[in-house]
Amino acid sequence: MPAIETSGLIKRFGDNVAVDGIDLSVPSGGVYGVLGPNGAGKTTTIRMLATLLPIDGGSARVLGHDVVSEADRIRSKVSLTGQFASLDEDLTGTENLVLLARLYGYSRPAARSRADELLSAFGIADAGGRQVKTYSGGMRRRIDIAASIIVTPELIFLDEPTTGLDPRSRNQVWDIVRALVAGGTTVLLTTQYLDEADQLAGRIAVIDRGKVIAEGTTGELKASVGAGSLHVRVVDPGRRADAAAILRTLLSESVIEEADPVALSARLDQASSVAAALPAFEDAGIAVASFAIGQPSLDEVFLALTGHTAQDESNIETETAS
Known part of the structure; x- marks a missing residue:
């Protein structure tokens, strides 16, 4: 039961x-x-x-x-x-x-x-x-x-x-x-x-x-939202927005700028689509501290399911329990 x-x-x-x-x-x-x-x-x-x-x-x-x-x-x-x-x-x-x-x-x-x-x-x-x-x-x-x-x-x-x-x-x-x-x-x-x-x-x-x-x-x-997830950490937090723009162009996917000011993640339908990312970062002069492919995070799952992150207060509706 x-x-x-x-x-x-x-x-x-x-x-x-x-x-x-x-x-x-x-x-x-x-x-x-x-x-x-x-x-x-x-x-x-x-x-x-x-x-x-x-x-x-x-x-x-x-x-x-x-x-x-x-x-x-x-x-x-x-x-x-x-x-x-x-x-x-x-x-x-x-x-x-x-x-x-x-x-x-x-x-x-x-x-x-x-x-x-x-x-x-x-x-x-x-x-x-x-x-x-x-x-x-x-x-x-x-x-x-x-x-x-x-x-x-x-x-x-x-x-x-x-x-x-x-x-x-x-x-x-x-x-x-x-x-x-x-x-x-x-x-x-x-x-x-x-x-x-x-x-x-x-x-x-x-x-x-x-x-x-x-x-x-x-x-x-x-597993329901894609084959994997790309996790990137840039050296300079001031260049994170530039790195995010490159990923959005190359991957045609939503890119999450994490709470960590140097971290980015993106959902992947095909891992092969990230092959051009590192050369693009190099051409733009963006230094990368780490670059890894793994399972999607639950943050990315929530974004894929709802179109917004779990912390996106622009979509919050007030709950009145009294």
């Missing part, structure tokens, strides 16, 4: 259709990624599946239960960690976890033991006695996830759990996600970070403007 099944799922906020007929089938076990930019409908979809928002059309079942008629049964089996820490910042880390454990029915000694266990497992035992408002962003995300698994859920929704975190904190959260899966929990992960989906998810649904536009493993998605 799939952990989640949806058919034609719809959510409207006034005239805005935030979720527009989403079909999902999420297998039990492992991490299932929902990938898309801000405003794509990811958070609204999760809130409907977690029974926090009513659905306006279609149907959904979570762990075999209907989200409309069996909402209470779903709530007893799932946890949700949103984009922002939901703890009492004036309480210490330990006090927050003990409070939640007591609400779940733990005795005082058992609640304290569970809090200590989670603080230790998440690498923040030394901070247990400090108020949460003194925690760093990475520590807040870790304790927020810890609070979501006071009672180990069958399914946990992680809504962009690493937004705004530094690379080290992101890696720590990734380790937590892997540990959850190893313990038998199914994870539905929403993210706008393509490398995060690539690292964690067994299967990925790519959504844009409230619709699923592609679904599959990372390998399947990459």
Whole structure:
């Protein structure tokens, strides 16, 4: 039985259709990624599946239960960690976890033991006695996830759990996600970070403007958009735009100027089409630090599927989940 099944799922906020007929089938076990930019409908979809928002059309079942008629049964089996820490910042880390454990029915000694266990497992035992408002962003995300698994859920929704975190904190959260899966929990992960989906998810649904536009493993998605990908790094960042113009002329493909100011990438239908690129760079006096052909990145997959990158805010539609 799939952990989640949806058919034609719809959510409207006034005239805005935030979720527009989403079909999902999420297998039990492992991490299932929902990938898309801000405003794509990811958070609204999760809130409907977690029974926090009513659905306006279609149907959904979570762990075999209907989200409309069996909402209470779903709530007893799932946890949700949103984009922002939901703890009492004036309480210490330990006090927050003990409070939640007591609400779940733990005795005082058992609640304290569970809090200590989670603080230790998440690498923040030394901070247990400090108020949460003194925690760093990475520590807040870790304790927020810890609070979501006071009672180990069958399914946990992680809504962009690493937004705004530094690379080290992101890696720590990734380790937590892997540990959850190893313990038998199914994870539905929403993210706008393509490398995060690539690292964690067994299967990925790519959504844009409230619709699923592609679904599959990372390998399947990459294979669907071309034979390969060209990755170029120029020596002088001031010449990157010139290098991009040459590639667009030679390849007749979209060229992505990466976050790294010297990096470029382009999707290839035929690897042989890049043969003229290096001589063209040399004729233009553009020094190249590296030039390699490999698999397309998920950035390039998203561009090929939607016509814009996952970070292109010109295409963002505001998502209202209140």
